[in-house]
Structures are given as structure tokens and as C-alpha cells.
Amino acid sequence: MNNNKRIIFSLIIMSLLFFSLMAYLTYFEFFQKDNILANSYNQRLYEYEESVVRGNIYDRNGTLLAYSEGEGENQKRIYPHNNLYSHIIGYSTRTYGKILLEAKYNNELLGINELKVVVDLKNEITGQKTKGNDVYLTIDHELQSLAEKLLKGKSGSVVAMNPTTGEVLAMVSKPDYNPNEDKLKENWSQLVESEESPFLPRATQGLYVPGSTFKVAIASSAIENGLGDETFDDKGTIVIDGKEIRNFGGKEFGTIDMKDALAYSSNTAFAQIGVSLGEQNLRNLSAGLGFNKSIGFGIPLKQSSFDYKKMNKTDMAAVGMGQGKLLVTPLHMAMITSSIANRGMMVEPLLVQKVTGITGNHMIKNNPTVLYQTMNEQTSSQINEMMQQVVNKGTGTKAKIAGIEVAGKTGTAENELSNGDNSKEHAWFIGFAPAENPQIAVSVIIEYSGSTGGEVAAPIAQQIMRQWIK
Structure with missing residues (x-):
């Protein structure tokens, strides 16, 4: 037993x-x-990589953005446009490893898949060198070049996307760096130690207070919760729960409705709207926009955050103005803008259009995916009209394009340098055009600008939208 x-x-x-x-x-x-x-420390991968010609990377129209030259250990990755795609494509080197698209699509670029053994056997017989697959981005090289030019000498980000498909048309972060291996070796210590964080892809990894750009979302929630017809007696300041809230520059707008409150970016009105909506509606709004949630993308994308355990009236007022414990990436802000342009539907952002083999067959084709219904279609139409007023007569007039209706919203967001006489707020602009049939949505942020979104960010967005449409 x-x-x-x-x-x-x-x-x-x-x-x-x-x-x-x-x-x-x-x-x-x-x-x-x-x-x-x-993994960049996988030595077997390096051995295999020496026997393969790494695939090329192109923009949506076939412009070459990255390629390899040389053989074996001497194979080197070349980035012909230097800094321009450093925060999208990244780099691939033996010394520093791989980041961003070079890392995410490493297997595709090396041709590592279930057919690898068959392809390797064929090449041994024919004497041909194995070539990886080519990756085509949704980025438009001309638009990317313009965005980079407009951000020259500034810190910040520009994101442009197709609001209905989610295709990212341009995505620039500044400051940046040259990803070619010889330049990396030459400047590595300086880049790593720089206080300007040139390795940080601000469009996807930078988190900022959205400021008044978030008022478009607050307005949508107000409309859907029966507050769309409210009027406000704007005297330039208001006290909520003992805290004084002021309009930018202390301006008074008198008796205004929500349309005028958005057009003139009245803090006193939107602070009241935030309190009227209440904690639960504000939480529902943030969740419905994708805050505190992971969003799939071709490269790492930080979660935007709504960081409140419990809210009092001053917290609600701050969120109503787009301040407080709200943080958002420029790409996510472009997605929120796109959802207004796209009848309330937020689509997943796309960076890679397709991956093709050496025969030209499409191995991967990404299609639009709806993530959230951020607002109903009627509400999105109303917000669209309100945003047109922002550009036609409000704070966003520098985004006007002759002969084309533009919808937009400016923002000036607080940061650690916002106090004192020489405060340096971040300047925002979001928008889309043509307003009646949107083809492009944009998000622009200029860090520590010392000015307003209407002054420094709106003109950049205007040129991006104008080039794409015309």
C-alpha cells in the first residue's frame, strides 16, 4: 500500500x-x-542580421526614409533625412541597439517569419543574399518636412492625421537628434546628458496639461448632459469654493452663451461648467476619451492621465478649464480633435501602412479601427460649429485659410514656469479642415512659449492644414 x-x-x-x-x-x-x-542583446539575432539585407522604410508615397548598405559586420543603417524621422523610425546600430519602429518592426525588416527556413534554403541554392521586408509608413514626407521646418528652433510637437482613417500624416518632436551611427557615436554623451531631452519623442511620450484645448471636450459633455443652453455673466473673475479664477489677461466678456465662451476661451464660464457637470460626469468624459487607457500604435505611446481619487469643486473647476491633474500626449490630443471631425468616432492611430515582401505582395495591411464613440454625431456637429467660431472671430483667427472653413481651439497651459512676471506657459492649438468635410486634423504644442496658442501655435497649424488641402 x-x-x-x-x-x-x-x-x-x-x-x-x-x-x-x-x-x-x-x-x-x-x-x-x-x-x-x-532583444538588442540577442547575439544570435546579430549573427542572423549579418546574413540579411535589412528591409527599407518608405513614406506613404515611396520616398526612401531608411536603408542599409554594406555586408556582414560592416552593414550600416542609413537615414538620408538625418534628424527628420528620429522620433518615429529611431535607430538600429550594433552599439546602441534599436528603438521605435526599428525595434517594433525588427522581425519584418529582417524577414523573420514562418517562411524564413524556406527562403534561406532557396538563397543557399541560388546564391542570393536574404533580404528583409520593406515597411511603408502613413507619413507624408513633404508634410513632415514642413512641420519640421515650422518647429525649427522651438521645443514641442506637431501631429497631423487623417481624422477618418487614423493615418498619421506628420509627427515631429523637437528637439531631436541625428540617428546615423557615426553621429550617435560622436554625440552620444552630449545627447544623454542634455537637459533638453532630445531622445524624448514628445508627440507620443510627452505628457502636458491640455489647457483650454480641453474645453471642446467639456463643451461636448455639457451639451450631452443638458447644459448646452446655459448663459454666463462673465466679469473676468469668479470665486469657486474660496479660489479665485481669472480669464486670461483679466478680460471681461459680459453675458455670453457656451458658443461665445468657447470662442473667447472664458475660464470663468468653463470653470462653472466643470462644477455643474460634477465629478462622475468628468470621470465618464475622461474615460470615454481614452484617458488612463493604453492605445495601440506602431511605437510606444504613453497613457494620458486623469489623476483624481476624489474631486472637490476647485478640482472640477480646474478640469473644466483643462487644468489640474490632466495630462495628455500631443498624439492623443490630435485623436480627440479627430473624433470631433469624424462624427464623434475616435479611430486608432496608424503609423504603418503596409509591409511588403520582395515580390511586392502585401504581407500586412492595417485598416481603420474605431476605439471610442466620444460623443454623438449631433454633438460633434455642434462642437464643429463652435470651433469654427473660435477661428472666425475668437482666439484662433491666425489659423484662418482663405476660402476654407477651419475649426480650431487655442490653449495656454500652465507648467512649472507659469508663476512670476516672466511666466512661460505651453501654447496649444488643435483643429481640422475643411470644417464641412475634414481631411486633416492637427495638434500643435510649443513648450515654454511665453505666448498664447493663438499667437504661436495656430499659425503653424494653419500652414500644415493649408499644404495638405491645397
């Missing part, structure tokens, strides 16, 4: 070990394999 018990016990232990091994191998195959293969 004792022997039988020992045998049964041994069988149970062996079975548990067997199933544990199977579980781990299954987990590894489905969840860890790709990470291990793509």
Missing part, C-alpha cells in the same frame, strides 16, 4: 512538472518569443 502511494505521489509530481513545462513553453511561444527575438 505504501509503495502504491509513493508511485501515485511520484506520478502526480511528474505530471505537475510536465504540465508546468508545457504551460511555460506555451506562454513563451505566444507572449515572450517575439520580445526575446527582438
